Amino acid sequence: MSSTPSRFVAYAASEEEIERCARTAKIGEILLEPEWLACQGTLSAERCVDLARSARSHGLRPVLVWDILLPERVMQSLQPSLSSWAWEEFAAVRVCDIGAAQWLRIHRPQMPLQLIVETGNHNEDALRAWCAVFAPALERLILSIEIPEERLIAYARESAVDCEVMGVGRILLFYSPRSLLAPKLLTGSSLQSSDAAGQSSDAAGQPSDAVGQSNDAAGQPSDAADQSSDAAGQSSDAAGQSSDAADQSSDAAGHKAAPVRLEAISGSDLSGYRPLPVLETAHGTFLYLDKDQFILDRLSGLLDAGLWIRLDLRHLRDHSASIAQIDGLVEAMQHDATALRQAWPRPTRAPFFKNNKTTAQFTRLKANHHEQRDEYTLAEVVGVERRRYVVLCALRPFSTEMLYALLLPSGEEILLTDIPIFHDLQGVPRNQWMTDQLLITERIRMACPGALLRGRSKEETTSIPEESPICPTA
Amino acid sequence: MGSVWKPELLAPAKNLERLKVAVRYGADAVYLGGQRYGLRARADNFTEAEIAQGVEYAHQHGVKVYVTLNAFLHDEDFVGFEDFCRFLSSIQTDAVIVSDIGVIQRIKQCCDLSIHLSTQASCLNQYAAQVWKSLGVERLVVGREVSVEEAGAIGQAAEIEIEMFVHGAMCMAYSGHCTISNFTAGRDSNRGGCLQSCRFPYKIEAAPSAQTTDAQSLRIREGLPVASFMSSKDLLGIEQIKAFFVQRICSLKIEGRMKSSFYVATTCKVYRQLIDAYAAGEWSPALLVEARSELEAIPHRTYTSGSLKEAAGEDSVYAPSTEQNDETHRYIGMVLENTPAHYIVRLSTPLAVGDIIEWMPFAKPPIPWRVPQLFTVLGEPCASMRQDSVVCIPKDPSLGHIERLTILRIPQPSSPQHIDTNADNVDILQTAETLHPADIADSEGSEFSDNAR
Numbered sequence: 065m066s067s068t069p070s071r072f073v074a075y076a077a078s079e080e081e082i083e084r085c086a087r088t089a090k091i092g093e094i095l096l097e098p099e100w101l102a103c104q105g106t107l108s109a110e111r112c113v114d115l116a117r118s119a120r121s122h123g124l125r126p127v128l129v130w131d132i133l134l135p136e137r138v139m140q141s142l143q144p145s146l147s148s149w150a151w152e153e154f155a156a157v158r159v160c161d162i163g164a165a166q167w168l169r170i171h172r173p174q175m176p177l178q179l180i181v182e183t184g185n186h187n188e189d190a191l192r193a194w195c196a197v198f199a200p201a202l203e204r205l206i207l208s209i210e211i212p213e214e215r216l217i218a219y220a221r222e223s224a225v226d227c228e229v230m231g232v233g234r235i236l237l238f239y240s241p242r243s244l245l246a247p248k249l250l251t252g253s254s255l256q257s258s259d260a261a262g263q264s265s266d267a268a269g270q271p272s273d274a275v276g277q278s279n280d281a282a283g284q285p286s287d288a289a290d291q292s293s294d295a296a297g298q299s300s301d302a303a304g305q306s307s308d309a310a311d312q313s314s315d316a317a318g319h320k321a322a323p324v325r326l327e328a329i330s331g332s333d334l335s336g337y338r339p340l341p342v343l344e345t346a347h348g349t350f351l352y353l354d355k356d357q358f359i360l361d362r363l364s365g366l367l368d369a370g371l372w373i374r375l376d377l378r379h380l381r382d383h384s385a386s387i388a389q390i391d392g393l394v395e396a397m398q399h400d401a402t403a404l405r406q407a408w409p410r411p412t413r414a415p416f417f418k419n420n421k422t423t424a425q426f427t428r429l430k431a432n433h434h435e436q437r438d439e440y441t442l443a444e445v446v447g448v449e450r451r452r453y454v455v456l457c458a459l460r461p462f463s464t465e466m467l468y469a470l471l472l473p474s475g476e477e478i479l480l481t482d483i484p485i486f487h488d489l490q491g492v493p494r495n496q497w498m499t500d501q502l503l504i505t506e507r508i509r510m511a512c513p514g515a516l517l518r519g520r521s522k523e524e525t526t527s528i529p530e531e532s533p534i535c536p537t538a
Numbered sequence: 539m540g541s542v543w544k545p546e547l548l549a550p551a552k553n554l555e556r557l558k559v560a561v562r563y564g565a566d567a568v569y570l571g572g573q574r575y576g577l578r579a580r581a582d583n584f585t586e587a588e589i590a591q592g593v594e595y596a597h598q599h600g601v602k603v604y605v606t607l608n609a610f611l612h613d614e615d616f617v618g619f620e621d622f623c624r625f626l627s628s629i630q631t632d633a634v635i636v637s638d639i640g641v642i643q644r645i646k647q648c649c650d651l652s653i654h655l656s657t658q659a660s661c662l663n664q665y666a667a668q669v670w671k672s673l674g675v676e677r678l679v680v681g682r683e684v685s686v687e688e689a690g691a692i693g694q695a696a697e698i699e700i701e702m703f704v705h706g707a708m709c710m711a712y713s714g715h716c717t718i719s720n721f722t723a724g725r726d727s728n729r730g731g732c733l734q735s736c737r738f739p740y741k742i743e744a745a746p747s748a749q750t751t752d753a754q755s756l757r758i759r760e761g762l763p764v765a766s767f768m769s770s771k772d773l774l775g776i777e778q779i780k781a782f783f784v785q786r787i788c789s790l791k792i793e794g795r796m797k798s799s800f801y802v803a804t805t806c807k808v809y810r811q812l813i814d815a816y817a818a819g820e821w822s823p824a825l826l827v828e829a830r831s832e833l834e835a836i837p838h839r840t841y842t843s844g845s846l847k848e849a850a851g852e853d854s855v856y857a858p859s860t861e862q863n864d865e866t867h868r869y870i871g872m873v874l875e876n877t878p879a880h881y882i883v884r885l886s887t888p889l890a891v892g893d894i895i896e897w898m899p900f901a902k903p904p905i906p907w908r909v910p911q912l913f914t915v916l917g918e919p920c921a922s923m924r925q926d927s928v929v930c931i932p933k934d935p936s937l938g939h940i941e942r943l944t945i946l947r948i949p950q951p952s953s954p955q956h957i958d959t960n961a962d963n964v965d966i967l968q969t970a971e972t973l974h975p976a977d978i979a980d981s982e983g984s985e986f987s988d989n990a991r
Binding site: 133134135136137138139161162163164165166167170183184185186187188189190191192193194197210211215235236237238239240241242243244245246247248249326327328329330331332333334335337338341342349351353415420421422423424425426436437438439441446447448449452453455457459460489490491500501502504513 | 554585586587588591610611612613615616637638639640641642643644658659660661662663664665666667668669670672673681683684685688689691692710711712714715716717718720721722723724725726728729730731735736738739740741742743744745762764765767768845849850851852854855874875877880882884885914915916917926927928930942
């Protein structure tokens with residue numbers, strides 16, 4: 065571990081956190097989250113720029129996090145602020161919305177780009193394609209923790225740009241632009257004030273004149289809000305607390321949002337009452353797993369392949385343990401990563417690090433005979449009156465000589481030794497049937513709605529399995 | 539003078555029967571899934587033989603067919619993918635619906651299928667639209683978070699076709715940005731295994747670390763009842779028909795690839811009538827009232843316009859414990875065949891002599907009708923017939939021409955106790971107790987979310 069290069073990334077929201085990052089020598093860059101562009105952002109615009117400058121002075125690369133998704137109205141409302149934003153203060157920008165990446169390609173083509181491809185993009189073709197689309201500005205792909213180690217290593221080795229994966233942190237399960245906690249958690253009067261505030265502005269904490277042009281939907285100068293936000297940021301960032309209410313009352317997604325960051329625990333009996341953390345910010349509602357992703361004790365292969373590792377301690381900012389601080393974490397990781405896992409303040413897991421079997425259950429989710437509805441499937445049972453008659457609907461033209469077996473919804477195949485006599489609705493026996501025509505016969509043993517009558521395929525003609533049950537017909 | 543421009547009406551098809559129902563009830567196009575590569579692991583889905591049959595049937599009626607390839611695939615999922623795409627191309631599938639840029643690349647390498655971008659990709663703005671267009675995408679199914687006006691602006695700015703969901707269940711999360719099933723149940727929601735955890739009732743408690751600002755005297759509730767807070771109401775787009783025309787939204791999509799023929803027939807018929815009426819200058823408030831009434835007939839959650847007009851607010855959250863939204867009608871069955879003397883009907887629920895049912899002709903208003911007699915397929919009279927049976931109903935000249943695939947329904951008693959969810963036939967018993975009848979429509983399985991698309 066001691067010989068690994070500085071390929072660790074961490075979040076910072078205060079001078080203290082930057083100093084801690086700089087102290088470790090393992091942290092190559094820091095992620096700065098302004099409230100107006102980042103899902104979990106707490107930094108005012110000015111504060112974010114100040115911290116970027118501070119990071120540079122400490123030899124760290126400051127990376128701007130712009131990870132909100134951007135419905136058109138939000139994109140439009142952000143344009144003035146984006147145009148005048150202090151991009152030069154940042155070494156790179158990390159985006160999630162493809163539209164944000166495209167905006168940068170057009171308006172800031174020289175700005176190094178880090179693309180979050182954690183949702184989907186679980187294949188080499190996708191990663192290669194994104195590299196081609198956003199070259200040459202693209203410097204890094206942020207990969208999904210649903211990709212197993214073996215593939216992560218392969219991607220990192222084959223990718224035209226650097227790759228990164230989360231080494232430790234809270235696992236995001238759900239991102240909605242809607243305000244889902246405030247209506248539940250806040251009392252009537254608080255909610256009303258939340259609504260009133262939410263309507264008063266549009267884009268959360270957009271930069272003021274000090275950094276860029278102020279612009280909010282209500283046409284009100286945002287300096288006051290930004291100043292108070294900044295003050296709140298200074299006073300509370302170290303503790304990871306939320307920013308000032310005036311700043312938080314806005315809503316970048318155009319939704320009525322809570323005026324504060326709200327956090328809750330949600331659990332359902334139907335999923336074993338796992339206590340899932342929920343966070344609501346001005347950008348929407350976020351649900352997390354009750355356990356942290358943790359692979360810090362299994363990094364050697366990833367580091368050898370050149371992957372960047374993200375250390376996300378944002379949810380532990382109130383925690384007193386030394387390993388909840390970045391310098392303490394890195395030190396513990398270098399000393400004994402296994403012990404670090406055992407000492408971690410929250411339950412840990414890495415469910416897909418060795419393999420991803422999230423499709424394994426699919427075969428049990430539907431009737432077994434569905435995939436066998438091929439050109440040899442001739443008719444479907446649509447009605448059964450026990451010991452009296454069976455009604456079938458022809459799925460394609462056929463003659464009764466072609467009939468071979470009855471395929472039950474369970475997948476069991478019942479061979480027809482004697483071909484039943486079928487008649488039409490007028491009671492006329494027939495051998496030839498047209499698509500959608502109804503057939504009636506007295507009995508087919510085990511027939512049930514949904515069962516399929518099948519004809520012979522080449523294989524079935526040449527080898528009829530002896531163990532197959534035989535179906536006597538009336 | 540050329541015909542008036544109209545948006546396409548795009549309907550879901552779980553299987554061949556639904557496809558034919560959609561076609562007969564007015565869809566301009568249908569979308570369906572094959573056995574793999576889509577987002578409906580639980581659906582029976584179409585085999586290749588059935589897709590070929592479906593395309594042939596649809597094209598005979600001037601209807602287009604789009605096939606969903608909208609799972610986020612892992613490398614190992616691509617086995618057989620190119621062969622399947624070449625097959626789809628060979629049978630003249632009109633387009634495929636894709637979420638994953640890697641899938642797009644594979645398609646472009648092996649065939650010339652038209653590509654539509656699934657809503658699962660959450661394309662939300664004109665800059666993203668530019669990127670997808672540059673990758674060969676011909677149509678965008680934009681995220682449900684954008685309004686009709688925004689969608690129109692995206693289409694205009696990027697010069698690309700825009701499709702929007704207009705009706706049905708929807709995700710609360712940004713599409714493609716929910717992995718609850720993946721991490722809590724080991725089922726990949728973005729490869730077809732969504733467990734609908736967002737529909738569960740949850741107990742919510744303010745976190746010990748919750749930060750609030752005393753400056754605004756905010757008060758946190760305590761002792762909150764168990765309730766759903768991530769469950770979205772169902773989308774209803776009938777009031778935006780004019781906006782769809784004005785913004786030139788090229789396709790209006792109905793959600794529900796696992797829903798019943800009753801649902802498909804009703805939604806197709808209603809939106810067909812609204813689109814045609816607006817195009818013909820025959821739009822009226824009364825028509826809207828009638829449409830709303832018809833859409834109350836099918837199983838659904840409380841309706842919302844979602845973000846079609848403005849960003850969805852807190853009233854878009856579905857609260858099953860407090861909202862009465864039971865369907866006004868129940869699905870009885872479908873006409874399978876006509877003989878000179880009888881309509882032959884496949885029953886999904888029991889039917890008895892004396893029941894007052896309603897026939898749903900493809901384009902005309904429903905016809906209330908008392909069942910005078912019933913016969914078995916052997917011609918024997920019977921007083922009633924159970925579900926999952928075939929029954930013969932004597933023909934009545936006053937009904938006019940009742941065609942094959944015509945749907946029958948019966949007015950529902952208002953009591954929720956009368957809802958027959960038929961849970962025995964639901965193949966996901968694990969969550970059946972949490973399901974809304976909308977999701978167990980006529981014992982045909984369920985449909986909850988965007989992973990529907």
